[in-house]
Amino acid sequence: xxxxxxxxxxxxxxxxxxxxxxxxxxxxxxxxxxxxxxxxxxxxxxxxxxxxxxxxxxxxxxxxxxxxxxxxxxxxxxxxxxxxxxxxxxxxxxxxxxxxxxxxxxxxxxxxxxxxxxxxxxxxxxxxxxxxxxxxxxxxxxxxxxxxxxxxxxxxxxxxxxxxxxxxxxxxxxxxxxxxxxxxxxxxxxxxxxxxxxxxxxxxxxxxxxxxxxxxxxxxxxxxxxxxxxxxxxxxxxxxxxxxxxxxxxxxxxxxxxxxxxxxxxxxxxxxxxxxx
Amino acid sequence: xxxxxxxxxxxxxxxxxxxxxxxxxxxxxxxxxxxxxxxxxxxxxxxxxxxxxxxxxxxxxxxxxxxxxxxxxxxxxxxxxxxxxxxxxxxxxxxxxxxxxxxxxxxxxxxxxxxxxxxxxxxxxxxxxxxxxxxxxxxxxxxxxxxxxxxxxxxxxxxxxxxxxxxxxxxxxxxxxxxxxxxxxxxxxxxxxxxxxxxxx
Numbered sequence: 001x002x003x004x005x006x007x008x009x010x011x012x013x014x015x016x017x018x019x020x021x022x023x024x025x026x027x028x029x030x031x032x033x034x035x036x037x038x039x040x041x042x043x044x045x046x047x048x049x050x051x052x053x054x055x056x057x058x059x060x061x062x063x064x065x066x067x068x069x070x071x072x073x074x075x076x077x078x079x080x081x082x083x084x085x086x087x088x089x090x091x092x093x094x095x096x097x098x099x100x101x102x103x104x105x106x107x108x109x110x111x112x113x114x115x116x117x118x119x120x121x122x123x124x125x126x127x128x129x130x131x132x133x134x135x136x137x138x139x140x141x142x143x144x145x146x147x148x149x150x151x152x153x154x155x156x157x158x159x160x161x162x163x164x165x166x167x168x169x170x171x172x173x174x175x176x177x178x179x180x181x182x183x184x185x186x187x188x189x190x191x192x193x194x195x196x197x198x199x200x201x202x203x204x205x206x207x208x209x210x211x212x213x214x215x216x217x218x219x220x221x222x223x224x225x226x227x228x229x230x231x232x233x234x235x236x237x238x239x240x241x242x243x244x245x246x247x248x249x250x251x252x253x254x255x256x257x258x259x260x261x262x263x264x265x266x267x268x269x270x271x272x273x274x275x276x277x
Numbered sequence: 278x279x280x281x282x283x284x285x286x287x288x289x290x291x292x293x294x295x296x297x298x299x300x301x302x303x304x305x306x307x308x309x310x311x312x313x314x315x316x317x318x319x320x321x322x323x324x325x326x327x328x329x330x331x332x333x334x335x336x337x338x339x340x341x342x343x344x345x346x347x348x349x350x351x352x353x354x355x356x357x358x359x360x361x362x363x364x365x366x367x368x369x370x371x372x373x374x375x376x377x378x379x380x381x382x383x384x385x386x387x388x389x390x391x392x393x394x395x396x397x398x399x400x401x402x403x404x405x406x407x408x409x410x411x412x413x414x415x416x417x418x419x420x421x422x423x424x425x426x427x428x429x430x431x432x433x434x435x436x437x438x439x440x441x442x443x444x445x446x447x448x449x450x451x452x453x454x455x456x457x458x459x460x461x462x463x464x465x466x467x468x469x470x471x472x473x474x475x476x477x478x
Contacts, residue, residue: 011449014456018427020434046456049463050428053413056406057429060323060330061316069315069338071308074345 008032013039017047088119121212121237124187126221126230129207129239132184132193133226137203137242144180144195154181158192162210164235169206169259171196174252176204204242206256212237218253220246229253236260307348310357311341317358317430318365324425325369327414336372340365359432362440366422373418412462420455423448 008028015021016029033040067073136143146154151168159166161183168178176196184191186209194206212232219230228241229249238260240253318340322333343364344351351360413421419441426437427448438445 010453014449014452015434018434042460045460045463049409049456049459050424052406052409053424054429056410057320057324060333061320063316063319065312065315065319066334069319069334069341071311071341071345074338074341075308078342078345 013043014046017043017050084119092120122216122219122230122232123221125207125209125212125237126219126228126239127223128184128186128191129193129205129230129241130221130223130226130228132191132207133203133205133228133241134224136182136193136195137205143203145182147180148178150180151178158183161190162192162208164210166192166208167260168194169256171204171252171255173255174248175199176252179203202242202244204240204244204252207239207241209237210235218250220249222246231257233257233260307345311344311361314358314361315341318361321362321425321430322365322369324413324429325366325418325422328410336365336368339368343368356436359436359439362426362430362432362436363442366440409459409463412459415462416455416458420451420458423451424455424459427452 006028008025012021012025012029013033015025016033021029033043146157148154155166155168158181168181171177175198177198179195179197181192181194184193184207189209189211192208194208196204196206198204212235214232215234216230216232221228221230226241226243227246227249228239230237230239231253232238238253238256240249240256242249242252315337318337319333322336322340323330326332326336340361344361347364351357413424416424422441423437426432426440427434432440434445434448438448441448
């Protein structure tokens with residue numbers, strides 16, 4: 001029996017256990033519950049569940065906040081990304097303007113790659129690597145020009161064409177074995193592609209360009225389901241491409257980085273990979 | 278008027294240098310205004326993802342990155358908490374199909390085992406909570422999000438409706454149905470029921 005006011009509804013009863021009941025409804029709701037023991041029982045069970053759920057999930061909220069979720073960290077990362085982006089935009093604008101003025105004349109005087117910002121080179125090579133991966137990784141009959149059986153010949157041939165001594169990384173640690181390699185045309189010179197395959201017939205390619213200035217950290221880029229890590233080191237630009245997740249690609253990139261070039265063992269990884277840029 | 282100008286300049290120079298500063302005062306408070314809600318956001322994300330803690334922190338990071346870069350876009354009068362939960366929930370929804378492809382996470386049970394030690398609180402307590410979390414994980418995503426926002430995160434019905442982007446009546450009916458289903462599970466032996474549900478997926 002409802003003594004007075006509006007009839008009590010389900011919403012009032014929920015609001016009651018959620019502490020959201022307007023003050024002027026409290027009396028009606030209490031009277032209703034007093035008169036309806038089975039409803040009182042139902043809602044006291046709801047209230048108990050509510051309390052238990054809070055208790056069961058409390059541990060997550062009590063944990064210390066991990067560093068990567070600190071706002072200061074996120075702000076710093078955002079500033080870094082913005083300034084890098086601005087620099088690259090500015091560099092690109094400068095290049096377009098310069099290019100317009102100097103035209104073809106400048107082409108013979110300066111190497112265009114030397115004047116590009118590192119980020120632009122990285123993007124260009126990564127895009128080439130992904131395109132080359134897309135083209136040749138699906139080849140059934142001729143995935144490679146020279147197969148792994150003639151590895152010595154392959155290395156000698158590609159080294160000669162790229163003008164630098166190459167090493168073929170051994171990816172057995174990641175369960176990938178060398179299938180072979182091929183020579184590809186690139187912007188202003190040749191590029192080499194080594195192809196690897198694992199037991200599940202998943203293919204991975206290492207794309208290599210010589211004559212790349214500067215040293216950069218791993219950069220990740222993904223296009224049409226193919227992911228690639230790019231970095232440059234000691235005159236080479238490297239890109240590892242595959243239809244694989246980022247973690248696997250990173251692990252393989254680290255293996256390749258450790259093994260190339262042949263002179264000397266490396267102690268460190270260039271840097272932790274940033275987010276996709 | 279020289280004096281006010283000087284005061285203004287002095288004030289401005291004392292301000293921490295934050296780039297893209299649209300509303301100075303609120304900007305200065307940004308870290309503390311946001312960070313106050315991180316524990317709750319992590320709890321909400323973790324329960325939404327049924328105990329996938331790594332995924333939950335990724336989701337929270339994604340949410341915070343968005344919040345930081347869109348700080349100037351939030352409604353000035355609106356509260357930060359509701360805004361953060363809205364961003365998080367929207368990210369959750371847009372990631373959902375990806376998670377579904379990766380396979381359903383059923384880690385809430387493991388969380389229950391790991392997070393609820395029976396030693397100091399008593400074995401019954403741990404078991405009961407584990408059962409509850411298991412039953413909770415079997416609710417629909419819509420019911421779970423309503424129960425979490427209202428029952429755990431203490432949002433008002435109105436705020437929850439805004440976060441979820443549904444009318445308040447929908448919130449109430451999801452709340453009613455979710456609570457009743459949870460009660461039903463708890464009263465009728467969770468184990469048998471839930472195992473069946475999980476097998477069906």
